[in-house]
Amino acid sequence: MDSYSPKTYYIRTFGCQANMADSSTLAGILESLGFEHVEEPKSTKNDHDLYMHLLPQTDLFILNTCSVRQKSEDKVYGLGKVLKELTEKGKKKPFVVLAGCMVGSVTGERQRYAFEELKKRTPWVDLYINPSQVFDLPNLLQREAILDEWAVKKYSAFNIKPVINDKKSAFVNISYGCDNFCTFCVVPYARGAEVSRSEEEIVTEIKHLAGRGITDFTLCGQNVNSWGLDRKTKFQIRTGSDHVLPFAGLLKTVHEIEGVQKINFLSSNPFDFTADLIETIKLPKIDNYLHIAVQSGNNEVLKNMNRRHTIEDFYYLVNKIKEAKPTAELGTDIIVGFPGETEDQFMDTVELFKKVKFNVAYISIYSVRKGTNAEKFLTDDVPLKEKKRRHAYLSKVWKETLR
Numbered sequence: 001m002d003s004y005s006p007k008t009y010y011i012r013t014f015g016c017q018a019n020m021a022d023s024s025t026l027a028g029i030l031e032s033l034g035f036e037h038v039e040e041p042k043s044t045k046n047d048h049d050l051y052m053h054l055l056p057q058t059d060l061f062i063l064n065t066c067s068v069r070q071k072s073e074d075k076v077y078g079l080g081k082v083l084k085e086l087t088e089k090g091k092k093k094p095f096v097v098l099a100g101c102m103v104g105s106v107t108g109e110r111q112r113y114a115f116e117e118l119k120k121r122t123p124w125v126d127l128y129i130n131p132s133q134v135f136d137l138p139n140l141l142q143r144e145a146i147l148d149e150w151a152v153k154k155y156s157a158f159n160i161k162p163v164i165n166d167k168k169s170a171f172v173n174i175s176y177g178c179d180n181f182c183t184f185c186v187v188p189y190a191r192g193a194e195v196s197r198s199e200e201e202i203v204t205e206i207k208h209l210a211g212r213g214i215t216d217f218t219l220c221g222q223n224v225n226s227w228g229l230d231r232k233t234k235f236q237i238r239t240g241s242d243h244v245l246p247f248a249g250l251l252k253t254v255h256e257i258e259g260v261q262k263i264n265f266l267s268s269n270p271f272d273f274t275a276d277l278i279e280t281i282k283l284p285k286i287d288n289y290l291h292i293a294v295q296s297g298n299n300e301v302l303k304n305m306n307r308r309h310t311i312e313d314f315y316y317l318v319n320k321i322k323e324a325k326p327t328a329e330l331g332t333d334i335i336v337g338f339p340g341e342t343e344d345q346f347m348d349t350v351e352l353f354k355k356v357k358f359n360v361a362y363i364s365i366y367s368v369r370k371g372t373n374a375e376k377f378l379t380d381d382v383p384l385k386e387k388k389r390r391h392a393y394l395s396k397v398w399k400e401t402l403r
């Protein structure tokens with residue numbers, strides 16, 4: 001591809017809200033550099049058809065990947081076949097950028113497996129960028145002769161206006177990465193150490209979006225409660241403690257921004273949900289729905305997951321939230337069939353569901369993720385058939401609590 005030719009881009013996003021917010025930023029960067037978005041067709045039967053339609057019209061194609069489940073990674077590998085088919089039909093191959101957690105997993109200080117392994121499986125990729133390199137995209141493209149120097153010189157990360165397709169709501173990343181190292185999770189490797197964005201940057205972005213008519217904001221991070229805290233302090237904080245959280249202060253600041261009507265935040269963990277934060281959720285613009293990942297109803301399992309909270313902490317938190325905001329609706333994440341989970345321990349999770357009556361529950365079957373501490377130190381000893389039974393049983397119990 002000549003350095004002056006790229007004009008169109010398309011971004012395919014997998015995974016969580018953090019990735020969606022990164023994709024909005026990447027789109028904002030590309031549009032500030034003169035790229036135009038390729039529109040999706042109104043309907044396509046499957047990924048293959050979508051790619052066959054989009055790729056020939058696209059100069060720069062970004063796949064923003066997720067590593068949380070193997071299924072998401074497999075979808076990315078599937079693109080190779082489509083690109084081969086295109087080339088065989090004599091069609092143009094776009095410049096392909098692989099971004100997101102699959103790249104984060106093999107680069108930086110915390111690597112889950114060798115970069116070479118990913119490269120071998122994705123020979124069709126022209127450039128790899130990890131989540132901490134999002135704002136460096138113009139320089140990286142220039143290095144690949146995809147952008148002229150003058151374009152990069154004009155670029156200023158501070159002036160980027162994220163591209164939001166939704167007319168009403170937006171995800172805004174307030175922090176990147178995670179230091180919690182839950183034993184089942186790839187995020188601390190894929191997204192690296194936890195880094196908070198400055199209040200100035202966050203407020204500027206929200207004011208800009210509010211000025212364009214966006215009213216509902218979700219503040220995103222892997223662990224939003226610890227926004228603005230140093231590593232030592234954040235691990236001293238405990239459920240319901242009196243510690244004053246900078247994050248509670250940030251919520252109050254965002255609450256005051258003109259045009260903001262609704263504020264949500266994701267993800268929150270039980271271990272550092274302080275009294276201060278419980279008080280803050282009473283503010284009228286804070287959404288009724290709170291998502292707090294509990295993961296299991298049993299203390300032994302929680303310990304093996306390195307979750308830093310006990311089930312008693314969680315029950316205490318739920319009571320305090322309901323006292324502060326009786327209309328609050330709760331959502332959570334659960335893993336069934338974690339290594340060593342006995343029938344009795346699983347039944348503690350069932351008990352939790354009966355007591356708390358979650359409005360939303362994402363129930364997952366445990367699967368080994370390469371390079372995590374659970375893979376290294378624990379045995380995946382619950383048979384798949386039993387995991388599926390627990391998943392079905394808990395899902396049924398949850399549905400009954402909704403009635």
Ligand code: SF4
Nearest residue numbers: 178181182185187222
């Ligand atoms: S808090 Fe735990 S589950 Fe959440 S991103 Fe961090 S390591 Fe993963």
